[in-house]
Amino acid sequence: MSDDPTSQAATPEAFALLHHLVGVRLRAGLLTVVDATNVQPDARRQLVAVAREHDVLPVAIVLDVPEDVAQARNAARPDRGFGTHVVRRQAQQLRRSVRGLAREGFRTVHVLDGVAAVEAAEVVRVPLRNDLRGVTGPFDVVGDVHGCRAELETLLGRLGYVLVRDAEGRPVDATHPEGRRAVFVGDLVDRGPDSPGVLRLVMGMVEAGHALCVSGNHEAKLVRALAGRQVSTSHGLAETLAQLAAEPPEFRERVRAFCDRLVAHYVLDEGRLVVAHAGLKEAYHGRASGRVRSFALFGDTTGETDEYGLPVRLPWAEDYRGSATVLYGHTPTPALTWVNDTLCLDTGCVFGGRLSALRYPEREAVQVTAERVWCDPVRPFPRAEPTDGAPVVVGRSGAPGGGPDGDVVRGAPDRLRLDDVAGRRVVETRLMGRVSLRPEDAVGALEVMSRFALDPRVLLHLPPTMSPCATAREGDLLEHPREAFAQYAHDGVADVVCEEKHMGSRAVVLVCRDATVAAARFALPAGATGAVWTRTGRAFWQDAARTQALVDTVASAVAAAGAWDDLLADGDDAWLLLDCELLPWSAKAGELLRTQYAAVGAAARAVLPAAVDALAAAGDRGLDVSELLTRTRRRADDAERFTAAYRRYVWDVDGLDGVRLAPFQVLAAGSRTFTDRDHLWHLGVADRLVAADASGVLLGTRRLVVRTGDPASVAEGTAWWQALTDDGGEGMVVKPLANLVRGPRGLVQPGVKVRGREYLRIVYGPEYTSHLPRLRQRSLGRKRSLALREYALGVEALERYVAGAPLWRVHEAVFGVLALESAPVDPRL
Structure with missing residues (x-):
């Protein structure tokens, strides 16, 4: 802040910068050490304020050395220029401060008395009590019990725990043969028939290391009551106190001590799981302060009450954007509902609902139905239907469950926000790490998404662009198979598959086996069981009936081929996503063909033959127009070739009559993706669908496997491509046979296209072969x-x-x- 390190004039700016940097580090969750004299109360007050702002605990380390040592050391540093009176004043300020540091807000104070104590000291970081990142589970997270001991025993049994009973037959512990650990979200007590029994069991599990438990607001209130403080005994506390009065005094003291030690939240599994009674927003994860504890116990409240006299709570989960899964309770809900990777496990057992648990990391819910309504709710709550006693395991990863025994659904409030996509964004990916998105590119995408694209709940994938092969350098070809084979050989790919490139439009097809899955998982309208969309996320057709007819065709083929059983894991919802090509090109690009391609072809064919005739007549009269005549005839021939090129991909369709769909890759199904399956497997699934299709709509894809290091195999692949393009085909796509491949230089191109000479007229114009030198300068990087x-x-x-x-x-x-x-690329591509 100054070119003079001893300048006191820079002090305000220097400390303003210090406090800013401290805030930056604290927001990032980093250890932050401020090394300054800090002997004045105001200097410490500002640091404590920054700590409180970021919900961390400030610790003071006092270096209390004799004044004569400080004076001697100061005298040995003439560059500082401080007088002895400065050191004396600081020593006096330090000694006046030491006794009051705890009152100022420092959670822990370490006083190192003397030089020897300073030199011998070792700094050891002690995690907060809520920091259990190293505890990785697996866990069974249990919702609000509220004194329902019998239901808790049943639930633990269904989760696989073995109860341990004392001499009187009371459960005092529970162990799991696979070493799983239960985690209770709080509110063990109140309202229910046996709060002491629940406490006895949970305390035993926690003390034995078989469970963890966070505090609920009811435990916090119970602690105050057992400590003799004045509290309201409403909402079931009176019943709990009466039940505890029948227990021995030592049990009541044990309960008070246990509940008083409970932390407000835990951070588990390397930070991937957070458990708090009422939930916790991301900024509070792993933090410690009064407001963090209040949020964890009571949620985000407005201070108002609703018509039932209950606190009005803000829907914090709807805005949650954290990377950790948050499991909580507190507010009873009839069904388990995932909202932005948060799940409330309080399903109102004490009100006649269910007692719920979530297996983590499996994300499978297990529930038991309440034996009866133990407490009449203030707000109406639906009583759950009894089950047949079998374990109720519903849903997976937020997918909808399949019956009345407690569905797990994706929450309707799973809303998007503008700042989810606007501005400069960095998206973390498994395959390539951080992918950056420019603000100006996001603007164009936002326009398309907000005005034209399908509902984001349907739009779970967009196909990537595909790079052409390296440019051919000789002859009249711009692209040649040998360039693709050489590229993959250079990348270390020994085997590639060449797939016939259908000249249509890319289509992603979503198919659900029934309308229930379609509505619950993808929010599709009534009667719809799928969707079809383009590379830009738009519905392929605006005609819903036509779309449904195509979806029904694919669904029938999937069922007839027996593909559901092969593609889905046990318990999966039956849905399937296919990458396809939909023909003809005119089925989607009809307007483009009429206004651009047909217009160019018609104009050229109307003008150029007449020009040829006129120039030929002029030549017959002795004018030297031979060069112009040759060029015009070539242009006329090019126009005919151009027209013939696009006409190959145009024919009339009526409904699905004339439509062809060529599936070539299974993108996902149920809980699976299939990038680990090679392309012959994917094409084999497509072949099965084509064979099972009775309508004739589905179309197969021809293919050929080529070994990039075998000249004979490369020649065979080249000849195959030549035959395809000579026959009027577009060309082929060359892909690594193994599908997703990493080479010595990282991720390998998933596919490159090699297009035929005549097809490229559609891309570059009728006379593109006259401009090959310029086109060959295109940059592929x-x-x-x-x-x-x-x-x-x-x-x-x-x-x-x-x-x-x-x-x-x-x-x-x-x-x-x-x-x-929306990012700019070489226009020659």
Whole structure:
């Protein structure tokens, strides 16, 4: 802050910067040490205020050395220029401060008395009591028990725990043969028939290391009551106190001490799981302060009460964007509902609902129905229907359950926010790490997503762009198979598969086996069992009946081929996502064909033949127009070739009559993605669907496997491509046979396209072969990078979705693909 290190004039700016940097580090959760004299109360007050602002505990380390030592050391540093009176004053201020540091807000004070104590001291970091990141589970997180001991015993049994009973037959512990640990979200007591019995069991489990428990607001209130403080005995506390009065005094003291020691929340499993009674927003994870504890016990309240006299709570989970899963209770809800990777496990057992637990990391819910209504709720609460006694295991990763025994659903409040996608964004991906999105690219994607795209709950994937192969350098070809084979050989890929490239439009097809899954999981309208969309997320057709007819066709083929059983894991919802090509091109691009391609072709064919005739007549009259005539004839021939090129991909369709759908990859199904399956497996599934399709709509994809290091195999692949393109085909896509491949230089291109000479007229114009030297200067680097990043984002979206990630996390990856499509690339591509 100054060129003079001894300048006191820079002090205000220096300490303003210090406090800013302290705040930056504390927000990031980093250990922060402020080394300054700090002997004046105001200097310490500002640091304590910064600590409180970020909900961390300030610790004071006092270096209390004799004044003569300080004076001697100061005298040995002439560059400082401090007089002895400064050191004397600081020593006096320090000694006046020591006794009051705890009152100022320092949670812990270490006084190192003398030089020897300072030199011998060792700093050891002690985690907060709520920091159990090293405890990785597996866990069984149990919702609010509220004195329902019998239901708790039944639930623990269904979870696989073995109860341990004392001499009087009372449960005092529970162990799991697989070493699982229970985690209770608080509110063990009040309202129910046997709060002492619940406490006896849970305390025993915690003391034996078989369980963890956080405090609920009812435990906090019970502690105050047992300590003799004046509290309201409403909401079941009176009943708990009466039940405890029948217990021995030592048991009541044990209960008081146990509940008083409970922390407000735990951070578990390397920070991936947070358990708090009423939930906890991300900024409070692993923090410690009064407001953190209040939020964990009571939630985010407004201070108002509703018509039932209950606190009005803000829906913190709807805005949650943290990376940790948050499990909580406190507010009873009839059904378990995932909202942004948070789940409330209080399903109102004491009110006649269910007692719920979530197996973690499996994310499977287990429930038991209340034996009866133990307490009449202030707010109406639906009583649960009794079950047949079998374990009720419902849902997976937030997927909807299948029956009346307690569904686990994706929450309808799983809303998106503008700041989920706007501005500069960085999306973490498994395949490529951090993928950056520019603000200006996000603007264009936001326009498409908000005005034209399907509902984000449906739109779980967008296909990536595909790079062409390296440019051919000789002859009249711009692209040649040998360049693709050489590229993959250079990347260490020994085997590739060449797939016929259908000239249609890319189509992602979602198929659900029934309308229940379609509505619950994807929010599709009544009667719809799927969707079909384009590379930009728009519905392929606006005609809902036509779309449903295509979805029904695919669903029938999937069922007839027996593919559901092969693709789904046990307990999965029956849905399937396919990557396809939909033909003809005119089925989607009809307007483009009429206004651009047909218009160019018609104008050229109307003008150029007449020009040829006129020039030929002029030549017959002796004018030297031979060069112009040759060029015009070539242009006329090019126009005919151009028209023939696009006409191959145009034919009339009526409903599905004339429509062809060529599936070539299974993107996801139920709880699975399939990037670990090679392309022959994917094409084999497609072949089964085509064979099982009775309508003739589904179309197969021809393919050929090529060994990149075998000249004979490369020649065979080249000849195959030549035959495809000579026959009017677009060309082929070359992919690593193994599918997702990492080479010596990182992720390998998932596919490169090699297009035929005549097809490229559609891309570059009728006369493009006259401009090959300029086109061959095209730069592929940015396009290849774009293809890899979009591919990584596409895979990331699918993997997040099947893992049960909240909508915003899936959508940021999908949105990222569309944003990258707005990035500029070489126009020659």
